[in-house]
Amino acid sequence: RKEVEQDPGPFNVPEGATVAFNCTYSNSASQSFFWYRQDCRKEPKLLMSVYSSGNEDGRFTAQLNRASQYISLLIRDSKLSDSATYLCVVNHNYGQNFVFGPGTRLSVLP
Amino acid sequence: SQTIHQWPATLVQPVGSPLSLECTVEGTSNPNLYWYRQAAGRGLQLLFYSVGIGQISSEVPQNLSASRPQDRQFILSSKKLLLSDSGFYLCACREDPTNEKLFFGSGTQLSVL
Numbered sequence: 001r002k003e004v005e006q007d008p009g010p011f012n013v014p015e016g017a018t019v020a021f022n023c024t025y026s027n028s029a030s031q032s033f034f035w036y037r038q039d040c041r042k043e044p045k046l047l048m049s050v051y052s053s054g055n056e057d058g059r060f061t062a063q064l065n066r067a068s069q070y071i072s073l074l075i076r077d078s079k080l081s082d083s084a085t086y087l088c089v090v091n092h093n094y095g096q097n098f099v100f101g102p103g104t105r106l107s108v109l110p
Numbered sequence: 111s112q113t114i115h116q117w118p119a120t121l122v123q124p125v126g127s128p129l130s131l132e133c134t135v136e137g138t139s140n141p142n143l144y145w146y147r148q149a150a151g152r153g154l155q156l157l158f159y160s161v162g163i164g165q166i167s168s169e170v171p172q173n174l175s176a177s178r179p180q181d182r183q184f185i186l187s188s189k190k191l192l193l194s195d196s197g198f199y200l201c202a203c204r205e206d207p208t209n210e211k212l213f214f215g216s217g218t219q220l221s222v223l
Contacts, residue, residue, distance in 0.1 A: 004153070032210050043200055043214035044154070087153070091210060096142065096161075097169065098212055100154040 003027055004090050004101035012107045017078050021104045023088030024070045032091040033064055035073050037084045038103065044087055047073075078108045112137040116201045116215030123222055129174075129188040131218050133201030136182065143184040144202040144212070145176055154200065160184060196222045 006023045013019045025033075033050035048055065050062040050071050061074040071088055088101035113136045123129060135141055142161050146154040156169045158176035166176050173192060177185045184201060201215040 008151075034211075041198075041217075041219065043217050046211055046213070049211070089212075096144075096159045096167070097156055098144075099156075100146075102151075102153040 002102075003099045004088055006086075006088050006101040006104045008102060009105040010107050011104065012109055013078055014109050015078055015080060017108075018074065018076045019078055019106065020072055020074045021086055021088075021106075022070055022072050023101050023104075024068075025088075025090045025099075026069070027090070027092055027099075028069065029092050030069075030090045033062075033071050034089040034091075034098075035060075035062055035071075036087040036089055036100075038087055039084050044100075047086070075106075078106075080108050080110060082106060083108045112141065112203055112205060112213060114201055114203050114213060114215035116218060118218060119216065120219045121221070123191050123220065125193055125222055126190050129186070129191050129195070129220070131186040131199055131201075131220075133184045133186075133215055134182055135184075135203050138182075138203065138205050140181060142204040143178065144204070145184065145186050146200045146202060146214075148198040148200065150197070158186070191222045193222050196220055 004025050035047040036044040037047045038044040048057050048062050050064045054063045059076045063072045085103040085105045087103045090099045115134045144159045145157040148154045160166050160178040174188050199218045202212045
């Protein structure tokens with residue numbers, strides 16, 4: 001089983017839609033969680049950290065469920081510019097190895 | 111905030127040729143530096159990380175090596191490239207061990223033919 005798993009998609013949604021991605025991780029010692037966004041042929045960029053209590057940044061909401069070992073990202077009111085690949089990232093014991101999931105591709109259609 | 115310079119943006123090399131990719135960082139001191147590789151359609155794989163000058167840790171055995179000759183310089187090398195070395199190589203920086211956020215350079219797309 002891979003350490004971090006994501007549905008590769010693609011998720012094709014119309015503008016204005018709400019879309020949610022899930023990510024599961026296998027290492028129960030994982031301590032830190034993040035969502036990154038990667039545009040085609042570009043570097044990943046940090047979208048948001050994921051906190052135990054859940055957190056929101058504008059149209060984006062991240063949730064963590066430690067018991068079930070999954071993380072979610074909710075995007076409300078999708079924009080065309082949200083089209084990208086969303087990477088789930090997990091860090092074990094605040095160490096050096098940030099484990100990246102394979103990413104979920106989102107296409108927001110006009 | 112830090113800036114990460116990575117070059118070249120694209121590189122085409124024949125099998126068996128050497129490789130040297132350079133990454134330099136500005137705007138921070140004594141950062142943790144990383145080399146990742148992303149194969150087509152796959153997740154990022156950590157290759158090497160460094161917590162200081164001359165300190166290199168390898169995550170995956172392979173024909174690549176890394177060096178950190180200066181505080182803000184991280185180099186990825188190979189003596190003889192393999193076809194399987196093709197991929198998108200990304201240098202990343204973490205300002206200090208208490209800051210868990212990774213920032214990436216713009217990457218090098220390497221094609222080994």
